[in-house]
Amino acid sequence: AQSVAQPEDQVNVAEGNPLTVKCTYSVSGNPYLFWYVQYPNRGLQFLLKYITGDNLVKGSYGFEAEFNKSQTSFHLKKPSALVSDSALYFCARDNFNKFYFGSGTKLNVKP
Amino acid sequence: DTEVTQTPKHLVMGMTNKKSLKCEQHMGHRAMYWYKQKAKKPPELMFVYSYEKLSINESVPSRFSPECPNSSLLNLHLHALQPEDSALYLCASSQELGRPIYEQYFGPGTRLTVT
Numbered sequence: 001a002q003s004v005a006q007p008e009d010q011v012n013v014a015e016g017n018p019l020t021v022k023c024t025y026s027v028s029g030n031p032y033l034f035w036y037v038q039y040p041n042r043g044l045q046f047l048l049k050y051i052t053g054d055n056l057v058k059g060s061y062g063f064e065a066e067f068n069k070s071q072t073s074f075h076l077k078k079p080s081a082l083v084s085d086s087a088l089y090f091c092a093r094d095n096f097n098k099f100y101f102g103s104g105t106k107l108n109v110k111p
Numbered sequence: 112d113t114e115v116t117q118t119p120k121h122l123v124m125g126m127t128n129k130k131s132l133k134c135e136q137h138m139g140h141r142a143m144y145w146y147k148q149k150a151k152k153p154p155e156l157m158f159v160y161s162y163e164k165l166s167i168n169e170s171v172p173s174r175f176s177p178e179c180p181n182s183s184l185l186n187l188h189l190h191a192l193q194p195e196d197s198a199l200y201l202c203a204s205s206q207e208l209g210r211p212i213y214e215q216y217f218g219p220g221t222r223l224t225v226t
Contacts, residue, residue, distance in 0.1 A: 032212045043115070043201055043217035044154070051212050090153055097142075097208045098167065099215060101153035 004033070004074075004091045006102035013081050014110055021076040021105045023091030032094040033074045035065055036101075039087045050074060061085075081109045114138075115218035117202050123224045126192060132221045134185040134202030142166075142208045143185040144215060145177060146201040154201055160185060161208045192225045199223075 004025045013019045025031050032051055036044040048059025055067045065076045076089060086109045091102040115136045124130050134143065142161050146154035159167035160179045174196075176188040185202055199222055203215040 034214060036217075041199075041220075041222070043117075043219045044203075044215075046214045046216065049212070049214055088151075094212050097159060097161075098156055098169075099144075099154075100156075104151070104153055 003100055004093045004102040006089075006091055006105045008105050009103070010106045010108065012108045012110065015083050016080050019078050019081040019085070019107065019109070021089045021091075021107060023074045023076065023102055025072050025074060025091075025093055027072055029095065031067070031069075031072075031074070033065075033067065034092040034094070034099070035059065035063070035074075035076050036090045036092060037087045038090065038104075044090065047076070081107075083109050083111055085109050115202055115204055115216050117200075117218035117221050119221060120219070121222045121224075123226060124189065124192065125226055126194075128192075129188070129190045131189065132187040132200055132202075132223075134187075134218055135183055136204040136216070137183055138204065138206075138216065139182075140204035140206050140216075141182060142205045142213075143179060144203040144205075145185070145187055146203065146217075148199040148201055148220070150199075158187075159208070166208065189223075192223075194225050197223055197225045 034049045035047040038044045050067045058064045092099045118133045145157040148154040157171045158177045163179045178186040199220040201220045202218040205215045206213040
């Protein structure tokens, strides 16, 4: 099945440090990949997507992600974390108009 | 305006009740979606509408009945639910289905509790 995996349930980082939230995808099919963020009791907010083209994708709120075909990864990154970045992050994949989400990674940014 | 609105925010219903969830968007999007999300889990796709017609039903029990009365509105009618149906129900919309791939915009959700 065409899916994504988020290997870390939780990531802890100090404010001001760089952050990485990991996502890998299964090889079969076209990797149309997305990142979303969810704050408590809220819907999901779109951050960025990779469809084709440049491997480095820039998105909202200073986030970026690098599509790496050889490692089948699409890790989310930010150079300097903010306490307000603390939330639940989901990687997702489009499979013929169906979005399949990873299990989610809780990001904790400590002051 | 990139807003998807959902009402009500919270809903408590008994197993014999009939209720409806409502979703609205004014972005001119022609694809709309219903997802179910349990606590600390990813959203799970339930239904997809394209140009007001049901395009995808992910084998959802018939006690959930979707309706798309027009291009801006999406309803989810609930009847004879079970306690395990308690969850956050998210509505989303995107420009349209197919290619190119468009991102989905999500509403804040309706927190449903079935007693």
